Amino acid sequence: MFAPLDTQRCFRGLLAAMSGPGTVHDVTPGLPLVLATLIDHEVRLAEVGDPQWETADFVLVRGGDSGGALLRARHGTLLDPALGATAIYEIDAVGEGPLALSVSGPGVGPGPRSLHLTGVPDSEVALWRRTRSGFPRGVDVILVDGTGRCAALPRSTTLSIVEG
Amino acid sequence: MxxxxxxxxxxxxxxxxxxxxxxxxxxxxxxxxxxxxxxxxxxxxxxxxxxxxxxxxxxxxxxxxxxxxxxxxxxxxSTLPRRAPARADTAELVPDRRISSAFRNVPGGQVLGASNDYGLRLLDLDIGERPDATPDTGIADEAGPTAGTAGVAATASGAGGAGAQAPAGGAGTGPLSKVIEHLRAEGLVAQPGPAEPPQDITRVALRFPASRSARLQALARGQSGAMTSFAYANLRGYGPFHPTLAELRVGALPLTVAHPRTGNPVCIGELPVTEAEAIGQKPDRDNGTLGMGYGCVPGRNERKAIAMAILDAVLSGVNDDAPFDSPLADEEFVLAHVDGVEAAGFVEHMKLPHEVTFASDLDRVRTIRQHVRGPA
Missing domain, CATH: 1.10.20 (Histone, subunit A)
Known part of the structure; x- marks a missing residue:
């Protein structure tokens, strides 16, 4: 179990990650703490394959590939875009790796920011882009790795893959 | 730069x-x-x-x-976790004040408790000269003598008693039967409809048309002054409801939650509340029953509880839900504007810089003037 101060510190980290898309923050030890911070008896969490996936507030993807399921996560409505789900990915590494994303939009600044990831196929990046094509509807993305690093790609962020 | x-x-x-x-x-x-x-x-x-x-x-x-x-x-x-929903039934409320303006003799009697209603509003110029007194909770020092002259049953004499404890002077030591139940038993007031699952407007934003539970919550969180003004506007004729206060009670309301293991109800504490039930006829409709408006607010705030009951009655069309022709029957007009935080925020945000929007306004006005007058 985590103490309230742990989850508060994690919340600050997630907040900083969400408000500065593409920046990397420390939420050691990673996924368990993120779940303890965001999930309680008032929200629904689903993993890929769960029947509740389409109505869940948070969806969890272990590994970087949802296999297309992300498209069926809740996107919210134009009247209630806040009802869009938040997708939490546990991936191999956040902040380093072969995949280089160019990130721009609110919270990034005048020029784009780059974010390196390990363990996310190009097809999943394409899903992220598709889910946010109907902005303000869409799915927000939180990425966390086994060492406790996290980054976020809220649906307001524009993404492209930097060809290496 | x-x-x-x-x-x-x-x-x-x-x-x-x-x-x-x-x-x-x-x-x-x-x-x-x-x-x-x-x-x-x-x-x-x-x-x-x-x-x-x-x-x-x-x-x-x-x-x-x-x-x-x-x-x-x-x-x-907004930072606090919500552990579990609690259940409360105001029939279990132990009143340290309970009055009815509908009946002189109500079962259990008129229990004045702490009240300034029957005293004079004279500024006490000496209050600043006296040391602070220790408050003895619930004692209304003038209740006895003024109760008689105000024509209220003398069961209320001898002060309200201490806190949420049993009021002295003839009132019972536990919950008192509710006036509205006697009227319901006679068929004069309709039985309440089936309870809908309550909606929490702090979790799901208030939308119109609002459910009754959302309406009651919005009113319970309403700004006391705004609620009083809207209720007053109704009374002065901008609304249709002529209320009589069946009952006004102040006291400790027991809260219960379901035990996480056994599911049995467990009392976890008491919340001081003020509850008001206003009854009255629906104008232009005489079906032989009275409509009712309900108010219940945390703590002691009688003015707001009464205002809430009046506004609830107006918004529910005094219970057949056919809306009145009144600005106060427009639920968005009432519910959106009684929220003190939203109102204060929007009114006061005018202090923040609006130079860009204003420059745009000014441009437009200057352009119009040029068109009307021709170039200078």
Whole structure:
């Protein structure tokens, strides 16, 4: 179990990650703490394959590939875009790796920011882009790795893959 | 270069905040909690959280600005986890004040409790010369003698009793039967409809048309002054409802939650509340029953509870839900505008820079003038 101060510190980290898309923050030890911070008896969490996936507030993807399921996560409505789900990915590494994303939009600044990831196929990046094509509807993305690093790609962020 | 201006503003902002810094500390917080409980009740009701100490902190930090204190407390509330829903039944409320203006003799009697309703409103110029007194909770020192002259049944004499304990002078020691139930038993007031699962407007934003539970919650969190004004507008003729107060009660309401293992109800504490039930006929419709409006607010705030009951009655078309022709029957007009935090925020945000929008306005007006007058 985590103490309230742990989850508060994690919340600050997630907040900083969400408000500065593409920046990397420390939420050691990673996924368990993120779940303890965001999930309680008032929200629904689903993993890929769960029947509740389409109505869940948070969806969890272990590994970087949802296999297309992300498209069926809740996107919210134009009247209630806040009802869009938040997708939490546990991936191999956040902040380093072969995949280089160019990130721009609110919270990034005048020029784009780059974010390196390990363990996310190009097809999943394409899903992220598709889910946010109907902005303000869409799915927000939180990425966390086994060492406790996290980054976020809220649906307001524009993404492209930097060809290496 | 742009940053120079920002730096200048930052200094000015810091200086402005320093000038507005609260000076109150422990003594102020203690004095508030001990001697000014009503303002704390008002703050707690509007903030939607009942914790007098936190309200005293907020009021001290806000230097006596109620709207600001409510804002602070609501913000803090939003950080608290919601553990479990509690159930409350006001039939179980143990009143330390209970009056009916509909009947002189009600079962259990008129229990005045603490009230200034029957005294004169004369400024006590000596109050600042006397040391603070220890409040003995619930004692209305004039209740006995004035009760008689005000034509209220004498069961109320001998003061209200201590706190949530049994009122002295003939009233029972436990819950009192509700006046509205006697009227329901006679068929004069309709039985309440089936309860819908309550909706929490702090979780699901208020939308119109609102469910009744959302309406009641919005009203319970409403700003006391705004609620009073709208209810007053109804009474003066901008609304249709001529209420009689079947009952007004102040007391401790037991709260129960289901035990996580056994599921049995467990009392986890009491919440002081004020409850008002207003009854009246629906104008232009005589089906032989009376409609009812309901008000219930945390703490002691009789004015707001009565206003809530009146507004609930108007908004429910005095219960057949066919809307009245009145601005006060427009639920968005009432519910959206009684929220003190939203109202204060929107009105006061006008102080923030609007130079760009205003420059655009000005451009348009200048262009129109040129078209009308021709080039200068």
């Amino acid at each position: 742009g940053y120079l201006a920002v730096k200048g503003s930052e200094e000015a902002i810091r200086a402005a905040r320093a000038l507005a810094r609260p000076t109150g500390g422990r003594q102020t917080v203690e004095a508030l909690a001990t001697h000014l409980p009503l303002v704390l009740d008002e703050i707690q009701g509007e903030a939607g959280v009942y914790e007098p100490h936190l309200a005293a902190l907020a009021f001290t930090q806000a230097r006596g600005d109620v709207a600001e204190a409510v804002f602070l407390l609501r913000g803090y509330r």
